[in-house]
Amino acid sequence: MSDLERLLDLYAVNVRFADLGDWGNAELRAEYDPDGPEIRVNERLARELVPFAIAHELYHHQEAIGEIATLPDREARETAADAFACELLAGAP
Numbered sequence: 771m772s773d774l775e776r777l778l779d780l781y782a783v784n785v786r787f788a789d790l791g792d793w794g795n796a797e798l799r800a801e802y803d804p805d806g807p808e809i810r811v812n813e814r815l816a817r818e819l820v821p822f823a824i825a826h827e828l829y830h831h832q833e834a835i836g837e838i839a840t841l842p843d844r845e846a847r848e849t850a851a852d853a854f855a856c857e858l859l860a861g862a863p
Contacts (some may be wrong), residue, residue, distance in 0.1 A: 781807065783809060785808070786808065787810070789812070790813075797815075799811070799815050800812060822856075825855035826851045826855040
């Protein structure tokens with residue numbers, strides 16, 4: 771159990787995904803509701819970040835199966851994985 775999970779347990783705070791609506795130019799990632807108590811994570815954020823995270827890790831899978839060369843520098847590998855994810859998702863809705 772992570773420190774974050776321990777604190778959520780200790781304080782009996784629930785976490786759930788919800789559509790938090792539009793906030794103009796501001797990006798609302800999450801909000802706290804003391805009546806729960808509950809932290810609502812914007813599911814719109816998840817719809818953006820989850821595909822990116824998966825695409826990023828697919829790059830590492832390609833490294834693992836030898837489909838692409840593994841760069842010797844960790845930072846370069848992570849930068850390349852991010853670039854791969856951006857390119858892969860560029861045409862995604």
